[in-house]
Amino acid sequence: MDNDVLRNIALSYSPMVDRNRKVTATRLTVSSLRTQEALKADHLLAAIAEVWPEGGQPVSLNIMSETLLNDLLRAKPLSSVMVEIPSFIACDPANTEVIAQLHANGNTLLLHGRPPSLLPREILPCFKHSIIDLADDRRKNEIPGHVEPGVVRSMGFIQSNVRTVAEMENSFARGALAILGWPIEDVTSTESPAASRAGQPDMAVLVELIRRVDEGEDIDKLEVVLKRDPTLAYQLMRYINSPAFGLSVEIGSFRHAIMMLGYKRLKRWLALLLATASKDANMRPVMFASVRRGIFMEQLVAHTGDDETRGEVFICGVFSLLDKLFQKPFGELLKTIPVPERVYQALVEGEGPHHPYLELARAVETETAPVINEYAEHLLMSLQEVNRAVLGTLTMANQLE
Template identity: 30%
Template sequence: MPDVYISRQPLVNRQSKIIATRLTLHFDDGASTKDAAKTLDALTEFWPLGEKLVFISCGNAPCDAELLDWQIPENATIEVDSASFVEPEAAILIDALKAANASLCLVFDTQAKAALSSGVSFRFIAFDAQRFSPAQLKSFAAQTQPYGIGVAINVRDSQGFQDCLDAGVNAAASWFFKHPTKAPAKALSPGQAQIVRVLNLVRKNADIKEIEAALKQDVALSYKLLRYINSAGFGLSCEVQSFRHAVTILGYNKLNKWLSLLLATASKDPMAPALMHTALTRARLMEVLAQGLVDRQEYDNLFITGAFSMLDALLGVDMDKVLESMSLPEPICDALLGNGGVYGPFLDLAKSSEGEDGKELAEQVGMLGLSADQFNRAQMQALAFADTMEL
């Protein structure tokens, strides 16, 4: 079966939270929507179930009836181009959409009238932010309000995101928040520096009393740490009640992995929830992809690399400034500073999974000797993990 690779974008709402994920299908040479349906069907076991919706886009390929030939999860929404409703085989698609009874999103264009009058019900109407001016977007969003909830796609930057919200859409698919607009700070804040001190103590296997004393200087840190450890994503069979209890159950190495997440929570950025979700997805994706490719004891370090890969955006400090005060293994620092190393290819693939270049994504997957199926499954597992964490 020809390969289909899946990349992702978050759908961010007015409260700067990720409320859905938009998956884009990238078709390798010879791949069809029938292959895409088989690819999606193979992900059933790993599908991220829960409150967050998952939009499915065929990218540059047209959506046809064959895409619907899979067990569509309840939280999935299929994107359909308006142009598909004026194609010669439009009647077949319309019948298939009605029969599937799935949540649908119409990608709006000048031919949308045919789609809106087809008798097919749409839950969402998506507007390509690169095709319409803010004024046009505002007009179209108002006109289509009775037909579905307005969302935007292909938003490039923070100004574009704000323009879409001002035009009346409810959320936008974009990575604009990965690129801070403020100038980076020269050093960590006192709160951030305190977390680094605790992290360094854990990495040095300091006495539990010493680490507990450092944590007690900021009660919020202890609370956040226990909340993370007790999240569904961690999968413990009992509730961890204290830091000492956590050390007993997890050991220092595992605890370091989870304590690392605290540094990201020190962000005051209004986009922190979206950044944290992205960091967690990268962390889990890298950890899963590495299984069988590196020594088991390195899995946690790959998780930490992914979790720390957004620190410059989260903390508003250049990455080199963040790392100079931390006692991290050289492979983690190399990857975070763009110097390659053992973990570099895993981080590069995690970043490519957030892009729109299907060829680059396929190349990065191939460089690690992985199949499209292995990568797609890992991505679904990572999304499901990030969704279960209490941010």
């Protein structure tokens, strides 16, 4: 459907991760980049409903435009849509009735930021959780088990702006239900315990399998390698039979998969599995990011690139965090994993035709709207095209989980 609001905003996303390192929801940040244009909340909600239907995985809407947010508060979002309401808006008595109505409609409401004054008593029960920036969290200075005099807390909190593993662990220790985003750089540093466990045996099997597929070896020889890791075989069948893959028949064996897919498409999904093979809990959100990068970059060229280009940008995105997972520079890592030349250029040299798509993917993950706009313009893409790629990515990613 044509949707004017997608022409004037920048969408970005980040995971909401609980203490078990499970992604429980997606935060979708909506930034207005065309402030002179009137933005309609019902148009935005119609676009979101295509990705998050009623009963789907929760999405938390972080609306950066006050005008658009006020319009949305008076619309009727699906119950699967969580709405983040800045504390200064929640404290305004003019919004009390609409907040109460959203709560009555079944929407989960999140109070964003520490209120500048007391909330109206009648809407306090409307908020399920609060979102507290780490820098503003008064709990940091409290003795465990003690609360500041006069402070009453009736809702759980989600921590934002967490940059390190230590900050993450401390947030959970203080009772945080989840954090927004993930400290990828820190969790994959050489000093991190998670990084030392990143290279798992099944990764070695995958690397060998990718190399043999690249060389076009016989199916029998490929099956021998795959049988060394039954868990890997199960994962492969699960991914291939997922709705995102779009096959009309169920794949029952590795041999059947190769017959149906061919070697090029098989290599693509082996690349996906390589990026999601770590068994370390702290690596789950890193793998989450790898999958979404690959899908997003493919979505960006879906209507302009040929099959070869789509396959290459997918692998480029999926492999873009392998250096962190394996704790090796790309120049060394890609000596053992065969990749197309344009993927090598993007990952090792930071240049080439695929590199701007990778930079755009990174910008979408970090909620930096001006940078998203800048890379879109560099690629001669409209904001609408980029936003559709974001929504298409989240649709496919939800189908894979």
